[in-house]
Amino acid sequence: MNYQFNWSVLWSGQSGGWLLRGLGTTLALSGLAWLVAVALGIVSGAMRTVPWKPLRVVATFYVEFFRNVPLLVWMFFWYFGVPPLLPLAIREWLFDHGAEFWAGMFALGVYHGARMSEVIRSGIQSIPKTQFEAAVAIGLTTFQAYRLVIVPIALRLIVPPATSESLNLLKNSSVALTISVAELTFQTRQIETYTARAIEALTAGTVIYLGLCVGIATIMAHVERRFAIPGLIARGG
Amino acid sequence: MLDLAVIVNNFTFLVVQGLLGLGGFTGGTLRLAIPAIVLGFVLGIFIGIARLARAWWISVPATLYVEFFRGVPLVMVIFWIWFIIPQLLRLPIPEYGVALTAFVIFEAAYFGEIVRAGIQSVPRGQVEAATALGLTRAQSMRYVVLPQAIRNMVPSLVTQMIVLFKDTSLASIIGYVDLTKAAQIVNNREIRPFELYLFIAVVYFIFTYSMSRIAGRFERRLA
Numbered sequence: 001m002n003y004q005f006n007w008s009v010l011w012s013g014q015s016g017g018w019l020l021r022g023l024g025t026t027l028a029l030s031g032l033a034w035l036v037a038v039a040l041g042i043v044s045g046a047m048r049t050v051p052w053k054p055l056r057v058v059a060t061f062y063v064e065f066f067r068n069v070p071l072l073v074w075m076f077f078w079y080f081g082v083p084p085l086l087p088l089a090i091r092e093w094l095f096d097h098g099a100e101f102w103a104g105m106f107a108l109g110v111y112h113g114a115r116m117s118e119v120i121r122s123g124i125q126s127i128p129k130t131q132f133e134a135a136v137a138i139g140l141t142t143f144q145a146y147r148l149v150i151v152p153i154a155l156r157l158i159v160p161p162a163t164s165e166s167l168n169l170l171k172n173s174s175v176a177l178t179i180s181v182a183e184l185t186f187q188t189r190q191i192e193t194y195t196a197r198a199i200e201a202l203t204a205g206t207v208i209y210l211g212l213c214v215g216i217a218t219i220m221a222h223v224e225r226r227f228a229i230p231g232l233i234a235r236g237g
Numbered sequence: 238m239l240d241l242a243v244i245v246n247n248f249t250f251l252v253v254q255g256l257l258g259l260g261g262f263t264g265g266t267l268r269l270a271i272p273a274i275v276l277g278f279v280l281g282i283f284i285g286i287a288r289l290a291r292a293w294w295i296s297v298p299a300t301l302y303v304e305f306f307r308g309v310p311l312v313m314v315i316f317w318i319w320f321i322i323p324q325l326l327r328l329p330i331p332e333y334g335v336a337l338t339a340f341v342i343f344e345a346a347y348f349g350e351i352v353r354a355g356i357q358s359v360p361r362g363q364v365e366a367a368t369a370l371g372l373t374r375a376q377s378m379r380y381v382v383l384p385q386a387i388r389n390m391v392p393s394l395v396t397q398m399i400v401l402f403k404d405t406s407l408a409s410i411i412g413y414v415d416l417t418k419a420a421q422i423v424n425n426r427e428i429r430p431f432e433l434y435l436f437i438a439v440v441y442f443i444f445t446y447s448m449s450r451i452a453g454r455f456e457r458r459l460a
Contacts (some may be wrong), residue, residue, distance in 0.1 A: 003324065023366075047261055064442075065438075065442060068399070068441065068445040069401075069403070069408035069438040069441045069442050069443045069445070070403040070404070070407075070441055071403070071418060072406040072407060072409070072417055073406060073434055073437055073438050073441060074438070075333035075436065076417070076420075076421070076430065077430075077431075077432045077434040077435065079429040080424070080430035080434065081431035081433075081434045081435065082431065084430070084431065085431065113300060140399075145345075146382075163320065168251050171308075171310040171311075172310065172311070173310075173311035173409070174311075174312040174313060175310075175312060177312065177410075180408060185312055185313060185316075187309065188316075189315075189316070192320075198321075199320070199321070199324075202316055202317055202320065204315065205313060206271060206309055206317070209308065209309050209310060210305070210308045210309060212303075212309055213307075213308035213309075217308075
């Protein structure tokens with residue numbers, strides 16, 4: 001293989017700007033979708049523990065159906081399938097304001113909300129009942145027990161799986177290129193199309209994703225250690 | 238409203254071609270998913286064991302492999318294989334080969350982590366007892382550690398198999414005619430996106446959900 005590398009294609013011409021804009025779109029898409037996913041995850045995770053059955057059934061249906069179908073199918077469904085059913089005014093507004101971005105964000109958020117829900121539920125369930133009983137025994141009210149004991153422990157338990165789930169969300173945002181959201185992978189492909197430099201373009205995209213993932217994982221590992229309660233929770237639960 | 242005729246009329250194409258891969262195109266979700274799961278798991282066993290090796294020149298590359306592929310989107314890996322292999326081998330590779338290679342390489346990193354965690358979950362005393370009985374390291378791995386480790390791995394393995402099964406939909410990006418691509422092809426002609434994508438969502442769901450139910454029953458029996 002005698003391939004002549006030409007790394008300058010990454011900053012000459014429009015490529016540099018494309019990469020930066022792609023990175024910006026990836027971060028915006030993932031950030032907004034993450035907020036949706038966390039909100040849906042908390043609501044549905046909590047709903048699955050309430051004593052009223054219809055609520056549990058709705059939440060279980062949401063979690064099982066949405067996390068068991070490929071994200072790509074959801075992207076197509078929300079982008080191609082749903083808008084024709086919306087009222088004309090909403091549809092026009094959407095297509096004037098980047099419908100593919102909003103559909104992609106919604107697909108990503110709703111899909112990962114179902115997965116986040118499982119992370120939150122298993123985090124709460126892994127706290128021993130005795131923690132709550134001990135808190136009440138030393139005179140805390142139920143509210144105080146939750147605020148001072150259960151929630152602080154649950155948050156610490158959830159940090160590692162929630163981090164890896166958030167990184168999955170970030171990596172999965174690349175699937176939005178299929179509905180032509182101009183995120184990082186899309187821009188990488190565009191550079192490849194314009195310059196015919198596949199290896200250089202893919203390397204740039206790969207390095208940026210790796211940097212983001214390794215960076216976030218390192219910061220969160222530090223957070224986990226910084227807030228660990230000595231003797232209570234061994235590393236990694 | 239819901240036009241189910243589009244599903245009925247194209248049912249054969251969607252299921253026979255898209256799901257099973259027995260139509261005129263090379264394709265099929267199952268024809269890609271099953272070999273990808275088997276080969277990915279086999280490569281994953283080697284990677285998981287390599288990560289625990291005493292020699293650094295085995296464990297460090299295995300660790301780098303896992304960390305690299307877990308930090309990169311699968312879509313990116315598919316594009317890498319799609320561009321690199323034809324350049325390296327100087328011959329065109331069919332979409333099936335590209336997709337299968339990408340899935341095996343990518344998912345082996347995740348399977349490797351599961352295998353490593355499974356092996357580490359076997360108490361040290363088991364290995365010591367095996368050594369005391371006179372088994373070699375390879376024998377104790379083969380007869381003592383792995384049988385117990387695989388039992389502990391079952392839940393995460395099934396989760397990963399479901400993830401891989403869903404991920405095969407990404408092969409449609411490079412033109413492989415799986416279930417998702419088949420729905421796209423039908424939709425281009427019929428323009429019924431809501432019905433078609435909801436239908437394939439239900440088909441995927443039936444497979445993934447029954448996989449997790451069967452695994453749950455299997456797990457209870459092993460426990």
